[in-house]
Amino acid sequence: MSPAKVGDDAVRGWIVPVGGAEDKEADIAILKRFVEVSGGKQAKIAIIPTASVLADTGSRYEKIFARLGVASAYALPFGTREEAQKQDWLDALDDASGIFLTGGNQLRISAILGGTPVARAIRRLNAHGVTVGGTSAGAAILSEHMIAYGDSGPTPHAGQASLAPGLGMTNRVIIDQHFRQRDRLGRLLSALAYNPFAVGLGLDEDTAAFIDPDNVIHVTGSAAITVVDPSGLEHSSMPTTSLGKAVSLTNIKLHILTDGGRFDLNSRRASPAAAPPDVD
Amino acid sequence: MSPAKVGDDAVRGWIVPVGGAEDKEADIAILKRFVEVSGGKQAKIAIIPTASVLADTGSRYEKIFARLGVASAYALPFGTREEAQKQDWLDALDDASGIFLTGGNQLRISAILGGTPVARAIRRLNAHGVTVGGTSAGAAILSEHMIAYGDSGPTPHAGQASLAPGLGMTNRVIIDQHFRQRDRLGRLLSALAYNPFAVGLGLDEDTAAFIDPDNVIHVTGSAAITVVDPSGLEHSSMPTTSLGKAVSLTNIKLHILTDGGRFDLNSRRASPAAAPPDVD
Numbered sequence: 108m109s110p111a112k113v114g115d116d117a118v119r120g121w122i123v124p125v126g127g128a129e130d131k132e133a134d135i136a137i138l139k140r141f142v143e144v145s146g147g148k149q150a151k152i153a154i155i156p157t158a159s160v161l162a163d164t165g166s167r168y169e170k171i172f173a174r175l176g177v178a179s180a181y182a183l184p185f186g187t188r189e190e191a192q193k194q195d196w197l198d199a200l201d202d203a204s205g206i207f208l209t210g211g212n213q214l215r216i217s218a219i220l221g222g223t224p225v226a227r228a229i230r231r232l233n234a235h236g237v238t239v240g241g242t243s244a245g246a247a248i249l250s251e252h253m254i255a256y257g258d259s260g261p262t263p264h265a266g267q268a269s270l271a272p273g274l275g276m277t278n279r280v281i282i283d284q285h286f287r288q289r290d291r292l293g294r295l296l297s298a299l300a301y302n303p304f305a306v307g308l309g310l311d312e313d314t315a316a317f318i319d320p321d322n323v324i325h326v327t328g329s330a331a332i333t334v335v336d337p338s339g340l341e342h343s344s345m346p347t348t349s350l351g352k353a354v355s356l357t358n359i360k361l362h363i364l365t366d367g368g369r370f371d372l373n374s375r376r377a378s379p380a381a382a383p384p385d386v387d
Numbered sequence: 388m389s390p391a392k393v394g395d396d397a398v399r400g401w402i403v404p405v406g407g408a409e410d411k412e413a414d415i416a417i418l419k420r421f422v423e424v425s426g427g428k429q430a431k432i433a434i435i436p437t438a439s440v441l442a443d444t445g446s447r448y449e450k451i452f453a454r455l456g457v458a459s460a461y462a463l464p465f466g467t468r469e470e471a472q473k474q475d476w477l478d479a480l481d482d483a484s485g486i487f488l489t490g491g492n493q494l495r496i497s498a499i500l501g502g503t504p505v506a507r508a509i510r511r512l513n514a515h516g517v518t519v520g521g522t523s524a525g526a527a528i529l530s531e532h533m534i535a536y537g538d539s540g541p542t543p544h545a546g547q548a549s550l551a552p553g554l555g556m557t558n559r560v561i562i563d564q565h566f567r568q569r570d571r572l573g574r575l576l577s578a579l580a581y582n583p584f585a586v587g588l589g590l591d592e593d594t595a596a597f598i599d600p601d602n603v604i605h606v607t608g609s610a611a612i613t614v615v616d617p618s619g620l621e622h623s624s625m626p627t628t629s630l631g632k633a634v635s636l637t638n639i640k641l642h643i644l645t646d647g648g649r650f651d652l653n654s655r656r657a658s659p660a661a662a663p664p665d666v667d
Contacts, residue, residue, distance in 0.1 A: 160627075188583075188620060214581060215626035221582030222618060251531065252552050255581060256630060270550040271581035272532050278555075301494060301535060301551035302501030338502060340468060346495035347440075350536060 120233045121145075122276050122318040123240025124249050126284045126310030127210055130329070131171050136366075137315045140327050142175050144317065145205025145238040150177040153203035157185045157219055158211030158244040168209060191223035200228050205238040208245030214255055216248045217271055226274055233276050243284050246310060251278040257294035263356065265348040268298035279322060279372045280308045286333060287311045299337045300345040300354050306372060307335030314366075322372040326364045326380075334362040334370050334377060400513045401425075402556050402598040403520025404529050406564045406590030407490055410609070411451050416646075417595045420607050422455050424597065425485025425518040430457040433483035437465045437499055438491025438524040448489060471503035480508050485518040488525030494535055496528045497551055506554055513556050523564050526590060531558040537574035543636065545628040548578035559602060559652045560588045566613060567591045579617045580625040580634050586652060587615030594646075602652040606644045606660075614642040614650050614657060 121144045129137045142150050152172045156165040165182025172180035183196045190196070200206070206229060208216065220226045233239045239249065247253045253273035258264070270281075283295045286309035295307045308316055314328030326332050337359055344355040364370060367380025401424045409417045422430050432452045436445040445462025452460035463476045470476070480486070486509060488496065500506045513519045519529065527533045533553035538544070550561075563575045566589035575587045588596055594608030606612050617639055624635040644650060647660025 188623070212626060217582035218580060218623050218625035222584035222620075226584065252550075256546050266536050266549060269546060270532075270552070271578075272550070272584065273582070298551075300498060302497035302553070304502035304506065304552065340502075343468070343498050345498040346492060 117235045119320045120236045121238040121240070121320065122233065122249055123238060123315055124246030124282050124284070124308065124310060125240060125242035125315040126246065126286060126312050126328070126330070127243035128285070128312035129242055129315065130313050135171070135175065137313070137327055138171060139175060140317060141205065141207065141238070141240055142172065142177055148176055148178065150204050151202055152177055152180040152205045152207055153200050154180060154182040154207050154209065155185065156182055156209045156211070158213060158215050158248070159209050160211065164209050164211070168207065185220060185225055188219055188223060191220055191225045197224055197228060200225065201232070203232070203237060205240070206232065208241030208248060210243030210245055213244040213247040213253055213273070214271065216244065217253070217273060221272065229274055230276060239276055246282050246284045248273045249276045250280050250282055251275040252281050252298070252305065254281065254283055254294060254298055257291070257297070259290040260293040261290060263293045263296035263300055263354045265297065265345065265352055265354055266350040268294040270298060270301070277318065279306060281305045282308045282310065284310045285312055287330065292333070295335060296356065296359070297354060299335060300343055300356060303337035303340045303343070306375065309333035309335065318372070324370040324372065326366055326368040328366060331363050331365045332368070334364060336360040336362070336375055338375060397515045399600045400516045401518040401520070401600065402513065402529055403518060403595055404526030404562045404564070404588065404590060405520060405522035405595040406526065406566060406592050406608070406610070407523035408565070408592035409522055409595065410593050415451070415455065417593070417607055418451060419455055420597060421485065421487065421518070421520055422452065422457055428456055428458065430485050431483050432457055432460040432485045432487055433480050434460060434462040434487050434489065435465065436462055436489045436491070438493060438496050438528070439489050440491065444489050444491070448487065465500060465505055468499055468503060471500055471505045477504055477508060480505065481512070483512070483517060485520070486512065488521030488528060490523030490525055493524040493527040493533055493553070494551065496524065497533070497553060500554070501552065509554055510556060519556055526562050526564045528553045529556045530560050530562055531555040532561050532578070532585065534561065534563055534574060534578055537571070537577070539570040540573040541570060543573045543576035543580055543634045545577070545625065545632055545634055546630040548574040550578060550581070557598065559586060561585045562588045562590065564590045565592055567610065572613070575615060576636065576639070577634060579615060580623055580636060583617035583620045583623070586655065587617070589613035589615065598652070604650040604652065606646055606648040608646060611643050611645045612648070614644060616640040616642070616655050618655060
């Protein structure tokens, strides 16, 4: 599911993976910014709760987005492959200026929506300017290659990350979520070691990567994003390491970026948030 | 590593995954056809033995291709990420009309060449008409999503196939090789169940899928290709099945195609080889 082609006259929409457990009641910074990049007061937000098995996930986000003052927010609860063909829901999806995928299990999204008109529409809409984001499972699913399974721990092991095809909005990054909370550096490193072409994004809870149409990441949230850049990788024992054994990797570059920090996926350069003004 | 864009004036080259153990001494049907679609007598074949740890893999294929009467055949034995930057080898790669990746371990190819100028050159050359093929590990690596690990057996289990990013010449198929010999239907089905957008190609040994520039597969070889088309998938228990448990799938379409058979990846229609003429 490669990214749909961006036409010469079209600007790709924002891509917004959120690390899970984003604040929904206090400052609601991430969801507010998601609304901003989806059209603000004019935003029409389609919520896709397919990852979740809870009946009220869609309506919960409808209420949150409504409180943030959007023009409309409506859940499209695709639960089966047959429902992914429903024309009225597809029409409603086409009408959105922002699409938000909730948390749950990322394999529910890919197994139910993969290869259906819904998956194709989401890619096409993003290529034509519609913001697409998601939290937790809804973040993992955004990229071409997603982590489907994997054990925790900081040291990468051969076979530790099990990948599956995601919705394919971008192939620049591989995303992991609940990053610090679930000790996932090892599985993200093992996913990158398979093929070190992508950048790893480890998203802490209540922290989001707002990827703009020029592929610059803007960090928003209360914790941090761990950017893992393997482009300078020198030695990797991945090709010769048995399944389950630790993998040796040298010259991996790491950036820890907090609110206001940026990372350019084209130049692979990180810039921290501007320092706050001096206080006397 | 998405497929490179095919320019309006460019025709994509053939993509040729081979199921491993192709005949190299008797009728040599697969390698002969590989030479044909790479320019015949004018063919310049670059051999990439990166998957293999054996020192003579490259020279062995040099001799086979030379015997088949090509203009030139030369191994480029990229063995480290540093060697993947060597300008003279990159120039030699640029000069090829056909690129052949040998067997071994597909993770050696992705871990060593992923994100390097070699991987980018292979995609770019294929997008501009150069044939790219490979056998066994060299077949698995051709697609965007490749099977890196997996257990044998006919029944799919959640987590049975572990995917990794391949070289990304095509995103239409997920390839498995030594298919009948190693009893791999289950792991191919489990890979497709994660996200049923692609077509599965199970390649028996000494059997190849010649994918032409219009995405029609032409089967060549002594055994068969098992085409697994999940586009009509109705029920999938993938989203709710625990790791290691059997996955239920309904309405998967299967085609077993032998030498001369075809499968159109656009229309997803199979056609068998023409029947031989009647014999009295």
